[in-house]
Every structure is written in structure tokens, then in C-alpha cells.
């Protein structure tokens with residue numbers, strides 16, 4: 001297992017406070033900004049697009065973790081100018097040529113990640129383990145913030161970590177996305193998760209964001 005990393009979900013941020021929020025993330029050395037791109041087709045919602053990505057990139061050097069919830073992602077990768085240090089995740093459910101899309105992400109200089117919905121079995125991505133640096137396990141059905149954890153995904157994370165390790169892919173990171181509360185994060189970490197998408201359940205919940213982040217880092221170190 002790799003080290004614990006936090007990836008704030010930027011679609012949950014208050015757009016009127018975006019600048020100061022990102023400066024806080026820089027101060028606290030947050031490793032990734034999680035960017036949810038939704039097309040209203042693969043998922044029933046429309047979220048962050050190319051202009052948001054371009055402006056955030058100009059504003060901050062924090063690497064991006066671009067989560068593409070869009071049909072035919074292979075044709076649209078360049079729209080987001082992925083580069084060194086960025087993760088780009090594509091859903092196994094959105095393309096018939098997953099390996100090709102992952103290889104293209106690598107050729108653009110970014111780190112490829114394969115994503116799976118709660119109902120998608122792990123064999124859908126096992127053949128592309130050599131092509132990824134990470135696997136994104138959706139812990140809710142993608143589309144909206146504020147949903148409840150699909151409980152059987154905890155066992156799925158455990159099985160994925162075990163399969164990766166058995167097959168020589170110990171370096172492949174597991175990211176979890178959806179209803180990452182402090183309580184769920186502990187269970188997800190014990191199951192083998194490394195990167196935690198932090199939305200309304202964690203750092204964008206009411207209260208002080210800096211304290212939420214520091215509290216997360218502190219509590220996760222105890223595990």
C-alpha cells in the first residue's frame with residue numbers, strides 16, 4: 001500500500017471562494033485537485049469543463065486528478081491538456097478500447113487510471129493493469145455529491161488490492177471516490193485505498209476546512 005493522499009473534489013467547492021480554497025490546499029501540501037468532468041450522458045449531471053481546468057491550471061501548480069465521466073473519452077483527452085504529474089481516469093464502461101485510451105494518456109505524459117462503477121466487476125480492468133498507475137473504485141454511483149456508500153465496495157477494494165499485489169502490481173494506487181467520511185475512510189484504508197476523494201462528506205462539510213484536512217491527515221496516520 002502507498003501513502004495516504006487527499007484529493008479534494010473541486011465540484012464541491014464554493015466557486016466564489018475558489019482562489020482562497022486552492023491557496024489553502026497549497027499551504028497544506030494537498031497532493032491532487034480532483035476534477036469531476038461530467039457530460040450529462042454517461043452520468044445524469046453536467047460538471048466541470050475545459051475552461052475550469054484551464055483556469056485552475058493557470059492559478060495553481062497542484063497536479064490534477066481528472067476524473068472523466070464522459071462518453072468516448074479517448075477523443076477528448078487533449079481538450080484537458082493532461083501533463084506530467086496529472087492523473088487522468090477513464091471509466092471502463094465508457095469505451096470499447098480501454099487499453100488504447102490508457103496508452104494515449106501515457107503518451108501525453110500523464111498518469112493513466114482505470115475507473116469502475118460499483119456494479120462493474122474487477123475483471124473488466126484486470127487486463128490493463130500493466131497500463132495504469134492507479135485504479136479508481138467508485139464507492140457511490142457517479143453523478144452527484146452527497147450520496148451514501150455502496151457497502152459492498154469495501155470488499156471489492158480488498159480484493160483489488162490483493163489481486164494487484166499477487167500479480168506484481170504493488171505500485172498501482174487505489175483511489176476511492178464518493179461518501180469518503182472520516183469513518184468510511186478508515187474502512188477504505190484498511191481495505192487498501194491510497195487516494196481519497198474529499199467532497200461534501202469530508203472537507204466540504206460544515207465547519208473549518210483546514211481543521212478537517214489536518215484532522216484527516218492525523219487520524220489516517222494512526223491506522
Ligand code: DX5
Pocket residue numbers: 009011012036067140141142143144145146147177178179180197198199200201202
Ligand atoms: C461523485 C463525485 C465525488 C463526490 C464526492 O461522482 O466524483 O467527487 O463529489 O463527494 P461526496 O463526499 O459528496 O460523496
Ligand code: ZN
Pocket residue numbers: 034035036067177197
Ligand atoms: Zn470523481
